[in-house]
Amino acid sequence: xxxxxxxxxKIAGVSTVLGLGxxxxxxxxxxxxxxxxxxxxxxxxxTSKKWGFVIDVGKFKSxxxxxxxxxxxxxxxxxxxxxxxxxxxKWIWKEDYEHSFPNTSESEFMNKExxxxxxxxxxxxxxxxxxxxxxxxKATFKRKDGIxxxxxxxxxxxxxxxxxxxxxxxxxNYRDPRGKDADGRPFIKEENKEFPTRMIGVVEKCTFCYERxxxxxxxxxxxxxxxxIVFGDLEDPNSDIRKILAxxxxxxRKPELGTQPxxxxxxxxxxxx
Amino acid sequence: xxxxGKIFLGLIVFLAFATFPFYYNIGKVNAKPDPKxxxxxxxxxxxxxxxxxxxxxxxxxxxxxxxxxxxxRDSVVREGxxxxxxxxxxxxxxxxxxxxxxxxxxxxDFCDKCHNYxxxxxxxxxxxxxxxxxxx
Numbered sequence: 001x002x003x004x005x006x007x008x009x010k011i012a013g014v015s016t017v018l019g020l021g022x023x024x025x026x027x028x029x030x031x032x033x034x035x036x037x038x039x040x041x042x043x044x045x046x047t048s049k050k051w052g053f054v055i056d057v058g059k060f061k062s063x064x065x066x067x068x069x070x071x072x073x074x075x076x077x078x079x080x081x082x083x084x085x086x087x088x089x090k091w092i093w094k095e096d097y098e099h100s101f102p103n104t105s106e107s108e109f110m111n112k113e114x115x116x117x118x119x120x121x122x123x124x125x126x127x128x129x130x131x132x133x134x135x136x137x138k139a140t141f142k143r144k145d146g147i148x149x150x151x152x153x154x155x156x157x158x159x160x161x162x163x164x165x166x167x168x169x170x171x172x173n174y175r176d177p178r179g180k181d182a183d184g185r186p187f188i189k190e191e192n193k194e195f196p197t198r199m200i201g202v203v204e205k206c207t208f209c210y211e212r213x214x215x216x217x218x219x220x221x222x223x224x225x226x227x228x229i230v231f232g233d234l235e236d237p238n239s240d241i242r243k244i245l246a247x248x249x250x251x252x253r254k255p256e257l258g259t260q261p262x263x264x265x266x267x268x269x270x271x272x273x
Numbered sequence: 274x275x276x277x278g279k280i281f282l283g284l285i286v287f288l289a290f291a292t293f294p295f296y297y298n299i300g301k302v303n304a305k306p307d308p309k310x311x312x313x314x315x316x317x318x319x320x321x322x323x324x325x326x327x328x329x330x331x332x333x334x335x336x337x338x339x340x341x342x343x344x345x346r347d348s349v350v351r352e353g354x355x356x357x358x359x360x361x362x363x364x365x366x367x368x369x370x371x372x373x374x375x376x377x378x379x380x381x382d383f384c385d386k387c388h389n390y391x392x393x394x395x396x397x398x399x400x401x402x403x404x405x406x407x408x409x
Contacts, residue, residue: 039344039354039367078402143353151350152400191402194371199399214355 044216048233050127050146051208051262054244055120058268059228066094066120069221069229073206076220078197080177080187089171091206092122092221101253114267120229122221123148123169123206124253124261131161131170140203146234146262147208157201166257169205176200234262306390309382314375327376328359339395342369370401378404 041047060066073079073092080089100119129148131140139154140161162170177197180186188197195211198204209219222229232241244250250264274280310325319325327334329341345367348354358364366372377383380403388395 038358039348039352040356040358040364041353042355042366045353045355141351145353149350153346153350193402193404196370196400196402199396210353214353 042214042216046213046216046218048145049235050233051125051213051231052146052234052241053122053222053263054230054241054250054266055263056228056230056244056266056268057117057119058266059226060118060120065225065228066118068224069120070094072220072224073209075190076192076195077207078177078188078192078195079204080173080175080197081189082175082187083181083185087174089173089177089204091171091204092120094118095121101251103254103256104251119265120221121167121169121253122263123208124167124259124263125206125208127260127262128258130164130166130257130259134160134164136160143210147210148205149207149210150204152196152198152202152204155202157203159203161203166254166259167261170203171205172203173198173200306386308384308386309379310377312376312378314378318376328357328363328365328372342373342397345369369397374404379406380404381406 070092074081074090077091079091082088095118097115097117097119100121125146125148127146129140129142132142132148135141136158137154137156139151139156141149141151143149157172159172162172175187176199177187178199191197209217209221212219217223219229219231222231230241230244232239234241234245236242244266245264248266248268250266252261252264255261315325329337334341345357348357349367355367356364357367374380380398
């Protein structure tokens with residue numbers, strides 16, 4: 001029997017694989033191990049190719065409108081209120097125009113109302129997230145649906161991601177979030193038993209309510225915003241969010257840095273409200 | 274032998290120290306941990322279905338729960354898969370806080386019993402919220 005080089009290599013390769021691992025090797029190659037076949041996503045889950053937010057600035061009228069969203073998020077995610085700005089933990093917060101959109105069209109003659117307006121800020125879930133690139137343990141990573149996720153089990157608290165994020169979206173737990181301040185007031189007023197807290201020495205941020213999407217609920221801030229915040233699939237041309245983006249002038253924070261934020265702001269002004 | 278007395282004295286003192294834990298514990302009952310599975314939710318389950326039932330059998334869970342939890346963590350956090358289908362075809366939400374601790378709401382009499390006995394200190398509870406228990 002004659003054999004050419006190609007046939008020889010084929011036989012040699014297959015026998016090496018079998019010799020090394022027997023049938024286990026074949027199972028591994030087929031990609032369907034026992035563990036993998038035992039898990040599946042929840043059928044109720046909301047899915048998307050690329051999640052994004054549109055925030056209609058004009059619909060935020062009173063302080064209460066902002067606070068509602070902030071409180072809803074911080075409450076269900078056990079975000080501690082440390083009580084001083086240095087140790088502050090924030091997932092969603094508000095900031096004025098100058099600090100939200102630096103180096104844009106801010107000038108002494110610009111619309112006074114807009115200049116003094118507060119903007120709701122949160123993690124931008126960038127398409128090209130700088131935080132993910134610098135994380136040495138892959139604790140922060142980009143999910144297939146565009147969410148920039150945090151794996152708290154892996155975070156070593158190096159804070160590279162905080163240095164990399166141009167939006168200040170990340171907070172470090174300088175204090176034990178389960179601790180109390182000098183007056184005995186617990187940092188977490190009321191623990192949500194369905195969601196974990198964090199521990200001292202890890203970085204945290206908005207997670208796009210991945211735990212709510214997974215069971216078919218919409219993000220907490222969207223739920224309480226009365227339509228001021230819309231979320232949806234940026235890659236689906238028929239989604240609500242794409243319709244808003246197509247018919248309104250929207251801006252993003254620091255687009256010049258090239259991180260491609262997924263959070264858009266509609267500067268509607270009064271008439272849009 | 275030079276200084277024989279001192280050497281032997283030293284050896285005796287050393288042996289006394291080295292074997293002290295054994296002497297000290299002679300006669301004391303070294304009770305095996307006895308994790309309790311008598312929480313309200315489990316009792317209700319037994320009433321309804323007539324048997325105790327975890328996500329897998331006791332023989333799998335006892336030596337393997339840590340690997341299962343590790344796999345659950347990776348699959349939920351990194352893959353976003355949240356349903357676990359067990360060997361009997363029944364599916365469960367993969368969640369330490371909401372699934373495991375829903376039945377085993379007695380961390381002190383369940384988790385801690387064996388963990389303390391074995392001297393292991395899993396760091397689950399520095400983030401995951403343990404169920405409220407009556408101080409006993």
